[in-house]
Amino acid sequence: MGRSPCCDGEAGVKKGPWTPEEDKLLVDYIQEKGHGSWRRLPKLAGLNRCGKSCRLRWTNYLRPDIKRGRFTDDEEKLIIHLHSLLGNKWSSIATKLPGRTDNEIKNYWNTHLRKKLLGMGIDPVTHRPRTDLSLLAGLPGLLAAAGNFGGAGSATGAWDMNALRLQADAAKFQLLQGLVRALTTAAAPVPAPAPSMDNLMALLAASNGGQHGGSGVDQGMLLQQCQWDGMNNLPALTSSAPASGMQNISGMFDGLGSMDGLSSTELGGHGGASGSNVTVDAVAPPRPMVAGDQECNNNGGGGVLFEETPASSPFDGLESLNLMDEINTDGGWKDLLEQMSWLNSSDL
DNA sequence: AACCGAAGCAACCGCCCACGA
DNA sequence: ATCGTGGGCGGTTGCTTCGGT
Structure with a gap:
């Protein structure tokens, strides 16, 4: 049947980056009354935003339990491992990484980990060695990674080490x-x-x-x-x-x-x-x-x-x-x- | 110093599903 | 059984920042 976007028809609804004032309005409202219905929240909170935008802002940025900053090596390996099991189920992956949002993990994957795996000659979709021509360019990195993993062990154990070796x-x-x-x-x-x-x-x-x-x-x-x-x-x-x-x-x-x-x-x-x-x-x-x-x-x-x-x-x-x-x-x-x-x- | 391209990231879009009327 | 609504999710976009020339 399909469904129109939640913000359709809401002329003049603001889009784009959130201002500190908007953030404060949203945080204050949710901390006081909870978010309740996201669709009704903007009016009640005095925000000229659509409910969906408010929900995203809250869940991805303003939530108090969000951990910001660089992903640790262990988090990185866990993401790769979980992605190999779950695929692009970012929300499922996020549940295993306290304080990290699905959006953050997704972005990190797309900007860092995906390239990292590609550079190692591993298909980021299948988590298997790539079979296309660009494999050549990635092999040095793959081998280097395999070699590095052969050194100091990581806290997440041997699964990724062995996988990398085999893939190399x-x-x-x-x-x-x-x-x-x-x-x-x-x-x-x-x-x-x-x-x-x-x-x-x-x-x-x-x-x-x-x-x-x-x-x-x-x-x-x-x-x-x-x-x-x-x-x-x-x-x-x-x-x-x-x-x-x-x-x-x-x-x-x-x-x-x-x-x-x-x-x-x-x-x-x-x-x-x-x-x-x-x-x-x-x-x-x-x-x-x-x-x-x-x-x-x-x-x-x-x-x-x-x-x-x-x-x-x-x-x-x-x-x-x-x-x-x-x-x-x-x-x-x-x-x-x-x-x-x-x-x-x-x-x- | 200025320009340009790449990288990173926040936010948006559109589809889907669950649920209730 | 059908339809409408709310919310969640993954994909994509576009702005900002950074580094190289």
Whole structure:
């Protein structure tokens, strides 16, 4: 049926910021008589406002039990946790944070926490690792956060620490998956022996090294469950790529991380050990989804944190790009790849 | 010092639901 | 069963402040 706003027809009702005088009128009236009917309150209190505006002003700002000021770390973590459980049920979340209003929490979420999660590569809606291209930009923050959490514990316990670790691991795995697919698709078509899954496992395990313990097990399980078909059919990165292909992915990323002086035809290898010069101008047609990809993405067992995205990875779109144009564009892939310092050998 | 864009936040808008007549 | 009202909620807007150039 619908309903007209409470202030419709009330010509001349004031809107906008409240003055101290209005605040005093409202507070005095409510403290003396209670708010009663919000619709009638403005007239009774001598305010030229609609009842709804009075209610909002009272509940969000004037109520005596409101706690103002910065959110504490514990409050922050609690909000994130509750949001992961309740979604945008701000009023429900607010009931768990004494002195905080739903509006305040909502604003804090939209202005701080949402960006924070995005920066960490976590989808603020699903609280899972993001699967879009901007994942790249967020990974350093995600990993840093995971690393930081590995240090001093927080008062709210280990739930968020473990979640962050897992999400960081999952995001790293996704990034590797996508990068390898993108590069191998765009690279020379010379077939090569299948890479060893053990090599990738070792690579990922090494990427965990020192930062935090425990999650390597999850990652290994993840890989075993996925049976990533794409890896089993991995073509050579270049004709000069080592037979073991994936063994040198670390060196390959080294090159990507310092590619300021790239020519138009090559991703300069890091020389020596890796020696991978990936020709990327000849962009291959998009690689069709293989059975293993689907299986990997749909495999929700074991608490896998991946979203079930048909696109399968952040890099599906990348496969059809002219990589060098993108990479050499300021603010484009070049910038993104420069942010991928975490992929350098110190980490891998 | 002036300008501009980004960030933060208070307040508004519109939809929805519960409840009573 | 239907309708009107009151109130709550989430989303959005727009003003203010801040920081960078």
